[in-house]
Amino acid sequence: xxxxxxxxxxxxxxxxxxxxxxxxxxxxxxxxxxxxxxxxxxxxxxxxxxxxxxxxxxxxxxxxxxxxxxxxxxxxxxxxxxxxxxxxxxxxxxxxxxxxxxxxxxxxxxxxxxxxxxxxxxxxxxxxxxxxxxxxxxxxxxxxxxxxxxxxxxxxxxxxxxxxxxxxxxxxxxxxxxxxxxxxxxxxxxxxxxxxxxxxxxxxxxxxxxxxxxxxxxxxxxxxxxxxxxxxxxxxxxxxxxxxxxxxxxxxxxxxxxxxxxxxxxxxxxxxxxxxxxxxxxxxxxxxxxxxxxxxxxxxxxxxxxxxxxxxxxxxxxxxxxxxxxxxxxxxxxxxxxxxxxxxxxxxxxxxxxxxxxxxxxxxxxxxxxxxxxxxxxxxxxxxxxxxxxxxxxxxxxxxxxxxxxxxxxxxxxxxxxxxxxxxxxxxxxxxxxxxxxxxxxxxxxxxxx
Amino acid sequence: xxxxxxxxxxxxxxxxxxxxxxxxxxxxxxxxxxxxxxxxxxxxxxxxxxxxxxxxxxxxxxxxxxxxxxxxxxxxxxxxxxxxxxxxxxxxxxxxxxxxxxxxxxxxxxxxxxxxxxxxxxxxxxxxxxxxxxxxxxxxxxxxxxxxxxxxxxxxxxxxxxxxxxxxxxxxxxxxxxxxxxxxxxxxxxxxxx
Numbered sequence: 001x002x003x004x005x006x007x008x009x010x011x012x013x014x015x016x017x018x019x020x021x022x023x024x025x026x027x028x029x030x031x032x033x034x035x036x037x038x039x040x041x042x043x044x045x046x047x048x049x050x051x052x053x054x055x056x057x058x059x060x061x062x063x064x065x066x067x068x069x070x071x072x073x074x075x076x077x078x079x080x081x082x083x084x085x086x087x088x089x090x091x092x093x094x095x096x097x098x099x100x101x102x103x104x105x106x107x108x109x110x111x112x113x114x115x116x117x118x119x120x121x122x123x124x125x126x127x128x129x130x131x132x133x134x135x136x137x138x139x140x141x142x143x144x145x146x147x148x149x150x151x152x153x154x155x156x157x158x159x160x161x162x163x164x165x166x167x168x169x170x171x172x173x174x175x176x177x178x179x180x181x182x183x184x185x186x187x188x189x190x191x192x193x194x195x196x197x198x199x200x201x202x203x204x205x206x207x208x209x210x211x212x213x214x215x216x217x218x219x220x221x222x223x224x225x226x227x228x229x230x231x232x233x234x235x236x237x238x239x240x241x242x243x244x245x246x247x248x249x250x251x252x253x254x255x256x257x258x259x260x261x262x263x264x265x266x267x268x269x270x271x272x273x274x275x276x277x278x279x280x281x282x283x284x285x286x287x288x289x290x291x292x293x294x295x296x297x298x299x300x301x302x303x304x305x306x307x308x309x310x311x312x313x314x315x316x317x318x319x320x321x322x323x324x325x326x327x328x329x330x331x332x333x334x335x336x337x338x339x340x341x342x343x344x345x346x347x348x349x350x351x352x353x354x355x356x357x358x359x360x361x362x363x364x365x366x367x368x369x370x371x372x373x374x375x376x377x378x379x380x381x382x383x384x385x386x387x388x389x390x391x392x393x394x395x396x397x398x399x400x401x402x403x404x405x406x407x408x409x410x411x412x413x414x415x416x417x418x419x420x421x422x423x424x425x426x427x428x429x430x431x432x433x434x435x436x437x438x439x440x441x442x443x444x445x446x447x448x449x450x
Numbered sequence: 451x452x453x454x455x456x457x458x459x460x461x462x463x464x465x466x467x468x469x470x471x472x473x474x475x476x477x478x479x480x481x482x483x484x485x486x487x488x489x490x491x492x493x494x495x496x497x498x499x500x501x502x503x504x505x506x507x508x509x510x511x512x513x514x515x516x517x518x519x520x521x522x523x524x525x526x527x528x529x530x531x532x533x534x535x536x537x538x539x540x541x542x543x544x545x546x547x548x549x550x551x552x553x554x555x556x557x558x559x560x561x562x563x564x565x566x567x568x569x570x571x572x573x574x575x576x577x578x579x580x581x582x583x584x585x586x587x588x589x590x591x592x593x594x595x596x597x598x599x600x601x602x603x604x605x606x607x608x609x610x611x612x613x614x615x616x617x618x619x620x621x622x623x624x625x626x627x628x629x630x631x632x633x634x635x636x637x638x639x640x641x642x643x644x
Contacts, residue, residue, distance in 0.1 A: 065510070065511045065514045066514050067513035067514055067551070068513060071542065072546055075546045076543065077543070097517075098542075165514050166517060166518050192518060193517065193518035194515065195515070198511065
């Protein structure tokens, strides 16, 4: 069931380059988005005139499901969409029910997700580990492993953990975290999907024991006294990618100047969103516009760089996490091809891809760092010169060379100390002790040509 | 009976629409075995019901729950999103425009399911049309109320008769090439400012 929507083949994946400033081919655009804090740059671009400044008139369509965003983007009902980064890859490869080549010239930010468990489960974790150590992802996962072992010994049902979509960084971060502690996410727990706005009620009703979701839903669960925020996903992979601005390849080919203007406007909006003095205003905007149907106090903490963590008994303590949301600085807007390669390896690892593929070539076809640089140039912003990097290889802040000068980068680290080299995807997959791939390693190795 | 073996489940929070769809399907010989809401544990219920086809309102966030079941074919039924004909993006557009999507559980053949989705698209469209008519009627009512209020304000402020107030607004509308209701809004906004 994975025939192409447009029947296009990968030969057309290379777009011709275009000299940036000329009038957009299309000025009135519809952008699809989902009710999450990290949709902020799109809303800000509309409400603070960044789209208008680039000659664009944008209508926003807030969608209740990722499936809607995907289908409407593929069907041409949207010009562009706030898309889970792995959905851009899955849609291009036909890994889900539809196949439609997507390109992205911009990441919409880093981090922003957290793992939250029921207060009851949090108290159980506290029985076998001291509270201070549970802030360490490995200690927390081991404590969870002990709870799972005890449940199994007494014949209790498996813990139910929810994410937002099978192709999502939430799912990959949660699975990565569990697997690093030897917990098989396919067998030892029950993973399921719950739409973000329903997470808190399902946790309260006992239908699930925990979830990994974007803000404001973890903070809301904590504030309602329903859940305990266990870990921000920043603790699993710091400064990890999250959403992208996705357009169909066909649309990008027909509207190169519009695409460039759109990304340029969003780059300016993302930079605006990073300023601490704008963060409260952003929270107000998201609530007032009806984009996020949650109370304002649920949006403020994460946008102010504050994490509310508790032990399942006492009220939560605020902790500083300045990188809870990073919209633009540290090259957070840049579509690193190594991000895409990492996600593709996770898709292989968990049996979401059935056929071998050239991972770096697939990443390069979707992640158009070249188009990003053109848009960045238009607004005088420096963009990284490299297309990819070794992920998780920066224990401390570092700098990367950029088109208009060096760019300050944040620390990038996987909690288990792994370094992901996009040139060695076969090795990366081979080293995964817990994995359920459908593709054989030798077949995968033979497919790596780029 | 055209196909009594296909078990259809509707997920739609609008009871009047799902009533109509259920009736339309029954008239074609199809059987709706259950109507579920997002508050149900969909994974468990769909398994218990042995559903073959699931029709979902696109306004429901539960589409993503069904998408995930794709992954669970070993232990669960495996619903796959379907459009009338996947190779034809126009059919995807038709479903998207009507605001309905359908999932087919493993084994149910496209050809058997296609007419069901066509009925669903038609019903959803009908409701959309009804809704926009209602919206239009509501807008007209609201506009008429605004015009009445603006007329009252003009009568009070300028001490003119009702006909004179109406004539003034008509003239403003014609001079500014705007709708009468927009002029009324402007009059009300100005009055509120003062």
